[in-house]
Amino acid sequence: MKSNFHLLFYLRKQKNYKGGPMAVYMRITVDGKRVEMSAGRECDPAKWNSHAGRAIGAKEEIKSLNNYLDSLLTKVRNAHQVLIDANQRITTESLQNQFTGKTEKSRYLMKLFAEHNAKVKALIGNGFEANTLKGYNTSEKHLTGFLQKKYGKTDIEISQLNYAFITGFEFYLKADCKITGVSAAKYIKHLKKIANHCIANGWLKQNPFINFKSTAKAKERTFLTQQELDNITTSPKITIERLKQVKDIFVFCCYTGLSYADVKKLKRNEIGIGMDGEQWIFTSRQKTDTSSRIPLLPVASAILNRYQDHPQCENKGLLLPVLSNQKMNAYLKEIADLSDVHKHLTFHLARHTFATTVTLSNSVPIETVSKMLGHTNIKTTQHYAKILDLKVSQDMAALKQKYLTI
8 A cells, every 4th residue: 555755854943942053853744644753953044945854054064964864764765665565554643653663563363363262262151152162263264274375374464454355265265165155254254353353443444344245145044834844743653762852842943943052951940921821931042142032832832741750851950851963953864754854854944944834924923033033133034034935925815815805
């Protein structure tokens, strides 16, 4: 980043000046803004050429003064070149600081990223989850690989973080790491968090993301139709106890919208009576720590009743005996086969099914669904509404019927 500067030496008359030598000052001007400082020398006004900004004469003291002023000019030029080489923004302040040696402490991208991840690690269980740290660590690994390939370095100053860096990193993630657009957008988002931290602290003067816009599109969310959900719920082929248990918990989440992490920690004291006199779940989402209040549908209530006397639930005060996420997903594959469901079942599919098939498809307002899911932004819930062709068909059928009666 180049920026021209102008340096002028001049004499400044001090207060109560009555004659004799005057102090020599230097004025640095960058883009119309200027800063002034003492040159540490004096000169008789009669021997000063204000146009040239130098002393006049052939005496040794005059030559010495002019040589000194020339050396100051050289030092300012050198300071200017240092800022250009470091790709730093050149202002009167930055040039003065570089010239006087009062430069700001250099801050490096990967060091800041490592410091951020260390703080996240320290706060696991108190605002962050282990999976969140895992994602940040992966971002750190990919950034390190990009820096090594692109710059041949393991770190760079944050001043080098710009639009070209961001687009280059995005290309590296997709082309070299074979990462999908959605996943690449997540790692870019982690980098943006570090950039915002630097901007907030005044370490970055400009936002490098100001012209960057991710083109990644979220994958269409898969969900079960009511027929598929009924097949799983009533399948006579599921007779093994471990599969019946996993099926019950999966179906429970289909009718409550709870994620794996939330149903695993769900305790008996989180079931209460709502304002309608019926049973409700009063809990908070582990991911966002937002409250989630869900009226229990009959299917969900029946499942809870089946596990009231389960030893694991009684000993730990839990509502359901939830296994590890890995085992649950592994058993769901068997359950899909036994239920004649030809979709890849994962535990998170239950949450999608609640949002689409159980609620939105049955005309539950999107604001209500968003509240039950514990979403912090209704835009997240709108992703589910976009894929409901059945709901669109039903709504338009009702509209057609209205026009037929006119």
